[in-house]
Amino acid sequence: MVEVFVGITAAVLIIGAWELTARAGLIAPQFLPSPSRVMVALWTMLTQQNLLWHVAVSTARVWCAFLIAAAMAIPIGILMSSYRIVGASLEPIVDFIRYLPVPALVPLSIIWFGVGEETKIFLLWLGTFFQLVLLVADDMRRVPQEFVEVARTVGANSRQVMTDVALRSMGPSLMDNLRITLGWCWTYLIIAEIVAADSGIGYVIWAARRFVKTPEVMAGVVVIGLIGLVTDQLLRLLHRRMFRYL
Amino acid sequence: MTEAYLRFENVTKRFGTVDVVSTTNLSVARGSFVVFLGPSGCGKTTLMRMVGGLDEPTQGRILLDGRQIRKPDRSRGMVFQSYSSFPWATVAQNIAFGMRYRHDIGAADKRERVRTYLDLFGLADFADVYPSRISGGMRQRVAIARTLAAGSEILLMDEPFGALDALTRERLQVELRQIQAREGKTVVFVTHDVEEAVFLADRIILFSKRPATVVADLDINATLGGERPLEIRESQTFFELRNQVLHLIRNVTGYAK
Numbered sequence: 171m172v173e174v175f176v177g178i179t180a181a182v183l184i185i186g187a188w189e190l191t192a193r194a195g196l197i198a199p200q201f202l203p204s205p206s207r208v209m210v211a212l213w214t215m216l217t218q219q220n221l222l223w224h225v226a227v228s229t230a231r232v233w234c235a236f237l238i239a240a241a242m243a244i245p246i247g248i249l250m251s252s253y254r255i256v257g258a259s260l261e262p263i264v265d266f267i268r269y270l271p272v273p274a275l276v277p278l279s280i281i282w283f284g285v286g287e288e289t290k291i292f293l294l295w296l297g298t299f300f301q302l303v304l305l306v307a308d309d310m311r312r313v314p315q316e317f318v319e320v321a322r323t324v325g326a327n328s329r330q331v332m333t334d335v336a337l338r339s340m341g342p343s344l345m346d347n348l349r350i351t352l353g354w355c356w357t358y359l360i361i362a363e364i365v366a367a368d369s370g371i372g373y374v375i376w377a378a379r380r381f382v383k384t385p386e387v388m389a390g391v392v393v394i395g396l397i398g399l400v401t402d403q404l405l406r407l408l409h410r411r412m413f414r415y416l
Numbered sequence: 417m418t419e420a421y422l423r424f425e426n427v428t429k430r431f432g433t434v435d436v437v438s439t440t441n442l443s444v445a446r447g448s449f450v451v452f453l454g455p456s457g458c459g460k461t462t463l464m465r466m467v468g469g470l471d472e473p474t475q476g477r478i479l480l481d482g483r484q485i486r487k488p489d490r491s492r493g494m495v496f497q498s499y500s501s502f503p504w505a506t507v508a509q510n511i512a513f514g515m516r517y518r519h520d521i522g523a524a525d526k527r528e529r530v531r532t533y534l535d536l537f538g539l540a541d542f543a544d545v546y547p548s549r550i551s552g553g554m555r556q557r558v559a560i561a562r563t564l565a566a567g568s569e570i571l572l573m574d575e576p577f578g579a580l581d582a583l584t585r586e587r588l589q590v591e592l593r594q595i596q597a598r599e600g601k602t603v604v605f606v607t608h609d610v611e612e613a614v615f616l617a618d619r620i621i622l623f624s625k626r627p628a629t630v631v632a633d634l635d636i637n638a639t640l641g642g643e644r645p646l647e648i649r650e651s652q653t654f655f656e657l658r659n660q661v662l663h664l665i666r667n668v669t670g671y672a673k
Binding site for chain 2: 314316317319320321322323324325326330334335338339341413415416
């Protein structure tokens with residue numbers, strides 16, 4: 171409770187300082203609009219410019235790419251840890267791609283997929299899958315050998331060892347990694363939407379920039395932050411619910 | 417050693433280029449408490465893991481009741497040094513895990529058996545508690561109870577009390593002897609602690625430093641008797657046995673060199 175109070179107080183103080191600085195007129199408003207102007211812009215965008223629809227589009231893209239990445243990374247990561255041959259053959263490739271900056275692959279992705287939804291999903295997937303797969307492989311590696319051996323000596327087969335012991339054991343860290351990777355997805359989303367989109371928060375921000383509507387740009391950024399905050403808190407809550415024993 | 421229940425026949429083990437176990441022949445009688453004693457890292461754990469089916473002999477074979485051991489199964493349960501109780505399951509669920517893959521026991525019977533082992537190990541008050549909330553000694557009791565609940569005929573214990581404080585350790589040693597005698601299980605217990613070995617064992621197999629080979633086979637029952645109350649530790653016989661074993665370790669296992 172104290173932590174929540176401290177957190178809110180700190181946020182209020184920072185926003186207050188920002189408001190004062192902006193109102194003092196020391197900085198031109200097209201560079202630093204006051205928080206109140208940003209809020210007004212946000213309200214206008216919500217009521218007149220269909221902001222919620224853009225938010226929904228962006229969220230759908232993020233979750234679509236994230237779920238595809240997770241659905242692929244979890245089994246492949248587990249396989250990479252379980253079978254040395256899979257790990258040895260995939261790790262160099264994964265490591266190579268993992269270090270490629272996503273923006274560097276935008277042109278290639280446009281050549282491959284055009285400027286439609288596929289490009290955005292592909293870019294987000296690219297940014298998350300290769301990171302996540304190594305994190306999952308690591309989670310799997312950290313399952314204590316004793317747990318696996320105990321299960322085998324009480325008669326579990328390989329599938330049962332996987333579902334009843336390995337997945338249970340890696341559950342908490344896997345959830346953490348998914349939560350963190352979901353955050354990265356939002357980073358890449360903005361890149362994807364700035365480059366090639368006519369919808370989504372990234373597009374809204376980029377369009378506002380063109381007319382130097384700084385309050386709207388900031389409002390877009392605030393919306394992303396809020397979505398991140400809410401999602402993260404929800405996932406943390408889910409984590410606590412799922413792993414009560416921690 | 418009337419009946420060869422568990423039998424090592426010319427067993428060797430090498431990992432890569434390292435010889436871990438050199439030719440070992442050994443028979444263990446049903447229902448006996450055998451301690452593998454030897455310096456740390458000598459290969460005694462590997463021998464035990466091969467009984468569990470978790471490692472395979474490079475040469476030779478291990479027979480249980482005349483049948484060669486190839487894979488792990490319920491007949492041989494493992495208890496490890498680290499606390500291997502599952503953190504996501506309560507104490508009762510951990511014990512029940514031992515029977516999870518047994519379809520020959522009904523749900524009611526399983527519950528009944530969990531209750532029996534909870535009582536036997538003094539864990540009844542902690543049935544619904546997660547392992548993170550109980551002491552190391554209790555967690556190790558959970559691990560032993562789980563193995564017993566699985567119906568294992570042989571308990572393979574790899575320094576199970578190694579991480580416990582001295583008093584808890586003593587108490588668990590006494591409990592283990594009692595439960596083993598009561599349930600008639602065969603125990604293969606790995607340790608490098610001489611006093612623990614003498615107190616627990618019907619028979620001590622002393623191994624050399626790596627590659628492990630049997631250097632002495634001591635019948636502890638002949639001198640100490642089958643009953644092992646805590647006070648026996650203070651007896652002259654115990655003290656002499658302990659010294660004798662220590663002496664052997666220093667002079668025969670090659671440990672001192």
